Amino acid sequence: MGRSIKSTRVSHHINREDNSAGAESVDLLALLSTASEKAATIVNGYYSPYPWADGTPNREGLLQATEKDTADPRTVVSQADLDSEQIIFSVLRRELNCALLSEEAGALPGEPDAEFRIIIDSLDGSRNFMQGANGLFGIAIGVERRGRLIAGAITLPYFGELLVAERGKGVYLKPLRHVDKRGRPRKIVKPTKMPTALAMARINIARGAAESKALVESPLSRILETANESVNYASSAAAFASVALGRIDGLVLPRQRYWDFAAGLVIIEELGGGFGVWRDGWQRRMAEGELASATQRSYYDIVAALNPTLFQDIQQHLEQPTNGIASL
Numbered sequence: 001m002g003r004s005i006k007s008t009r010v011s012h013h014i015n016r017e018d019n020s021a022g023a024e025s026v027d028l029l030a031l032l033s034t035a036s037e038k039a040a041t042i043v044n045g046y047y048s049p050y051p052w053a054d055g056t057p058n059r060e061g062l063l064q065a066t067e068k069d070t071a072d073p074r075t076v077v078s079q080a081d082l083d084s085e086q087i088i089f090s091v092l093r094r095e096l097n098c099a100l101l102s103e104e105a106g107a108l109p110g111e112p113d114a115e116f117r118i119i120i121d122s123l124d125g126s127r128n129f130m131q132g133a134n135g136l137f138g139i140a141i142g143v144e145r146r147g148r149l150i151a152g153a154i155t156l157p158y159f160g161e162l163l164v165a166e167r168g169k170g171v172y173l174k175p176l177r178h179v180d181k182r183g184r185p186r187k188i189v190k191p192t193k194m195p196t197a198l199a200m201a202r203i204n205i206a207r208g209a210a211e212s213k214a215l216v217e218s219p220l221s222r223i224l225e226t227a228n229e230s231v232n233y234a235s236s237a238a239a240f241a242s243v244a245l246g247r248i249d250g251l252v253l254p255r256q257r258y259w260d261f262a263a264g265l266v267i268i269e270e271l272g273g274g275f276g277v278w279r280d281g282w283q284r285r286m287a288e289g290e291l292a293s294a295t296q297r298s299y300y301d302i303v304a305a306l307n308p309t310l311f312q313d314i315q316q317h318l319e320q321p322t323n324g325i326a327s328l
Helices: 028-046 057-063 079-095 126-131 212-216 220-226 236-244 258-270 288-293 308-319
Strands: 098-102 106-108 116-124 138-145 148-156 161-166 170-175 186-188 202-205 229-231 250-256 274-279 300-305
Touching: 028 079, 028 138, 028 148, 028 161, 079 098, 079 116, 079 138, 098 258, 116 126, 116 236, 116 258, 138 236, 138 258, 148 236, 148 258, 148 288, 161 236, 161 258, 170 258, 202 220, 202 236, 212 220, 220 250, 220 308, 236 250, 236 258, 236 300, 250 258, 250 308, 258 274, 258 288, 258 300, 274 308, 300 308
Parallel strands: 098 116, 202 229, 202 250
Antiparallel strands: 098 106, 116 138, 138 148, 148 161, 161 170, 170 186, 250 300, 274 300
């Protein structure tokens, strides 16, 4: 047998001596980049693209992954998830007085005067990771300040890509050091030519935590019937990064947790794209400020596209009143 998965203990309160920095004194882009790069190094150390065949040390760690929900084999957690989460906590808590919301650790409060809340998915696409599925996994970190998302980072460790954004400062693509030792970031902009209609678009669509029948029922069936092409990366982080980099045109993801999309929301909106969050099975579109109340038990339906006109077209397909889908 390989290594057992060690539980990660995290203090529920933040040491004020180590976390007294205010918003004006912290470079969020640099901080998120540091946390993301350290986590990516850990995750890459566990990963094998041939987990069932090559006999490398990575194979042990992958085989020790356990299912959080025995009814859904996608809900796996490995030592890579926990080690990635722990290094992200360590880096961020040294600089920020913050609360935390993480897929593995849940909700961890900060001091009463904490300005920040950090939303973390330390390894998104764990099933892909465990099965060596083409490097389609990622790390996502979102930053709230006083209830508003202000910064985010998505890292694709296998591909050596880090996307980091802060409101009003743009979106940057930074190669990880194992790809480019200099790791110089460059500011990115959205493509000039993008499809404006769903019938011409390539989108990522998946069922998230919804039942599998959701893909053959309205409103998702309408999206699949209309889209020019659909893909499923089985990783929200990979999907958001692909939209931001123009590799696909948009995404539709039902039943997502906050950590699945917090970083993606900042990145897509900072690029000038359209982003929508719904509750209650696509019945009610939410205001962004409502996300401040998100917990580890909250679910949301998500649409994103870099072209705002395409976003509106996807929204119109979701709002068609078939089967009780109400207009927003």
